[in-house]
Amino acid sequence: MIVIVVRSALYRAAYYCRVALSEEARLILVSLADGAKHGYAIAQDVERFASRRLGPGTLYGAIARLESWGYIEPLAGDARRRPYRLTSAGLRALKSEIHVLRRLTSAAARRLAR
Numbered sequence: 001m002i003v004i005v006v007r008s009a010l011y012r013a014a015y016y017c018r019v020a021l022s023e024e025a026r027l028i029l030v031s032l033a034d035g036a037k038h039g040y041a042i043a044q045d046v047e048r049f050a051s052r053r054l055g056p057g058t059l060y061g062a063i064a065r066l067e068s069w070g071y072i073e074p075l076a077g078d079a080r081r082r083p084y085r086l087t088s089a090g091l092r093a094l095k096s097e098i099h100v101l102r103r104l105t106s107a108a109a110r111r112l113a114r
Contacts, residue, residue: 019069021097024054024062029071029086029094036075036085039063066090 031037031045043054063084066072071090075083086094
């Protein structure tokens with residue numbers, strides 16, 4: 001799904017067309033922000049920091065989508081383990097997601113305080 005966000009006078013920031021990330025894709029990007037990892041290491045890291053278990057189908061499906069969008073790229077590895085790393089586009093996407101989540105949590109906190 002493609003999401004287009006236009007310039008917002010309220011936040012005075014320009015956003016560009018981007019792909020809407022699933023929670024699994026977001027978790028993978030967060031894991032790779034710490035350095036290159038192969039699939040199993042990503043799954044272990046996500047379970048450690050998010051208490052969320054990603055099954056093989058979910059994990060490798062999200063990895064394939066992230067790779068097709070240019071957010072991650074494979075590195076040379078052996079036949080069994082293929083490490084991935086975050087690209088500059090993936091880093092920008094993750095920063096954008098963090099910005100959106102901060103706005104969301106800020107709005108939620110304000111509304112709960114009423």
